Amino acid sequence: MPLKKILCIGAGYVGGPTMAVIAANCPDYDVTVVDINKARIAAWNSKSLPVYEPGLQEIVEKQRGENLHFSTDVVRGIEESDIIFVCVNTPTKTFGLGAGKAADLQYCEKTARMIKEHATKDMIVVEKSTVPVRTSKIINEILSHGDSPHKFEVISNPEFLAEGTAIKDLQNPDRILIGGRPCASGEAAVAEVSAIYESWVAKENIITTDAWSSELSKLTANAFLAQRVSSINSIAAVCESTGADVIKISEAIGADPRIGAKFLKAGPGFGGSCFKKDILNLVYLCETFGLPEVAEYWGQVIKMNDYTQNRAVSRILKSMFNTVAGKRIAVLGFAFKADTGDTRESPAIQIVESLAEERAEIVISDPQALENAQQDLKEIENVSFTDDPYEAVLGAHAIVIVTDWQEYKELDYGKIYSSMEKPAQLFDLRNILSSDELYEIGFNVHLVGKKSKVHKGS
Numbered sequence: 001m002p003l004k005k006i007l008c009i010g011a012g013y014v015g016g017p018t019m020a021v022i023a024a025n026c027p028d029y030d031v032t033v034v035d036i037n038k039a040r041i042a043a044w045n046s047k048s049l050p051v052y053e054p055g056l057q058e059i060v061e062k063q064r065g066e067n068l069h070f071s072t073d074v075v076r077g078i079e080e081s082d083i084i085f086v087c088v089n090t091p092t093k094t095f096g097l098g099a100g101k102a103a104d105l106q107y108c109e110k111t112a113r114m115i116k117e118h119a120t121k122d123m124i125v126v127e128k129s130t131v132p133v134r135t136s137k138i139i140n141e142i143l144s145h146g147d148s149p150h151k152f153e154v155i156s157n158p159e160f161l162a163e164g165t166a167i168k169d170l171q172n173p174d175r176i177l178i179g180g181r182p183c184a185s186g187e188a189a190v191a192e193v194s195a196i197y198e199s200w201v202a203k204e205n206i207i208t209t210d211a212w213s214s215e216l217s218k219l220t221a222n223a224f225l226a227q228r229v230s231s232i233n234s235i236a237a238v239c240e241s242t243g244a245d246v247i248k249i250s251e252a253i254g255a256d257p258r259i260g261a262k263f264l265k266a267g268p269g270f271g272g273s274c275f276k277k278d279i280l281n282l283v284y285l286c287e288t289f290g291l292p293e294v295a296e297y298w299g300q301v302i303k304m305n306d307y308t309q310n311r312a313v314s315r316i317l318k319s320m321f322n323t324v325a326g327k328r329i330a331v332l333g334f335a336f337k338a339d340t341g342d343t344r345e346s347p348a349i350q351i352v353e354s355l356a357e358e359r360a361e362i363v364i365s366d367p368q369a370l371e372n373a374q375q376d377l378k379e380i381e382n383v384s385f386t387d388d389p390y391e392a393v394l395g396a397h398a399i400v401i402v403t404d405w406q407e408y409k410e411l412d413y414g415k416i417y418s419s420m421e422k423p424a425q426l427f428d429l430r431n432i433l434s435s436d437e438l439y440e441i442g443f444n445v446h447l448v449g450k451k452s453k454v455h456k457g458s
Ligand SMILES: NC(=O)c1ccc[n+]([C@@H]2O[C@H](COP(=O)([O-])OP(=O)(O)OC[C@H]3O[C@@H](n4cnc5c(N)ncnc54)[C@H](O)[C@@H]3O)[C@@H](O)[C@H]2O)c1
Pocket: 009, 010, 011, 012, 013, 014, 015, 034, 035, 036, 037, 040, 074, 087, 088, 089, 090, 107, 110, 111, 128, 129, 130, 131, 159, 160, 161, 162, 163, 273, 274
């Protein structure tokens, strides 16, 4: 029997890794990932993949050319496929009605129109992109409008992977969520999509529901996760003012199973391409549906995040005698979190921009994100880049750890201290280091949600 053909439109952080894992677990399917971005597809077909994720390279190298293919031929992909996953970007709208909040669905809509034009058979279209509730209905209307000889069933299957652990999350998902229309053809399509995942995911971990609940579950999950980050960061501010310790508080409250220990780390605020845009999307939905109180409630999560990032910069300035002009500051980490090269909405961007405005001389180091960092900061003059953290700190007045890379926990801080200007300031915005040890070495140490440890006379 010929292999069933899956097409994925969108070869980004979600499409590439997700399809690689499907290909690895489903030998009965032939998986093709297409994108209009030629450079991205060329990178997927090369040794240097466009996305860094632990474990990804190995899977892609094993499956590529077997049952996993990357191509720019979107039309051919549509013509030949049985099931299409739509993994295109859904950024925040930057123009017109809803600018700055609403999801920009132009890429989803264009994809739907292409599917309608080039489909050669009845087809299941799986919406994997994060979208506002009821988008499946719109996609369905586009696909079924007019005189197409083919029937389409639109399924919602949001992705819950976290960057940095994408392969682990895809191989062992907490749950797979699949939503469809409550009718016979909708249920059959849900079952067909479920069968793909059942190749490696236990059936009890596959939740099936209606499409709108599925769509809104994804926005809700990200809103709840971001809310936890903002909540603990708000408490960190109270700790810094009072002398309480946010790390101890996280431990104490996390022991309550109703609260749980995860996502309780104070830090520089959340980043990444999703949290902010998905909350803005939720806020816009609430406003559109006449729920201003709900919109305001979720909007506060973003306000607290902005406040957290601004507070980090104010603390740096205040601890450095209110001036950083001409001072070398080493920023360790530019990715929005460890184990990814992704810098979208990274707190490092805002922190570096603010320090540059204060005329600091900034040196940025990161093991995976320097290429993206250079792109993000191309307008800023007094910034340089190095992949060697020891070079970055040479002659620096301060170190700011923005990303929780494992290697920053293992640096020789004694050696670093002796190569820096004094007083040597260390701002650990991820609380990955021991403030006592660093203080002993000689640093003035500033952890998030903890009173600073500063040597007398500095
Ligand atoms: N990044 C994450 O961690 C994550 C996690 C879960 C869900 N999501 C959601 O998944 C979706 C994709 O996110 P991403 O991070 O992979 O985005 P991305 O920007 O990395 O990738 C999207 C890709 O889609 C391509 N594309 C857009 N329109 C196209 C078209 N008409 N034809 C072919 N290709 C097209 C773009 O060129 C781009 O390469 C978004 O809705 C996002 O919210 C992302």
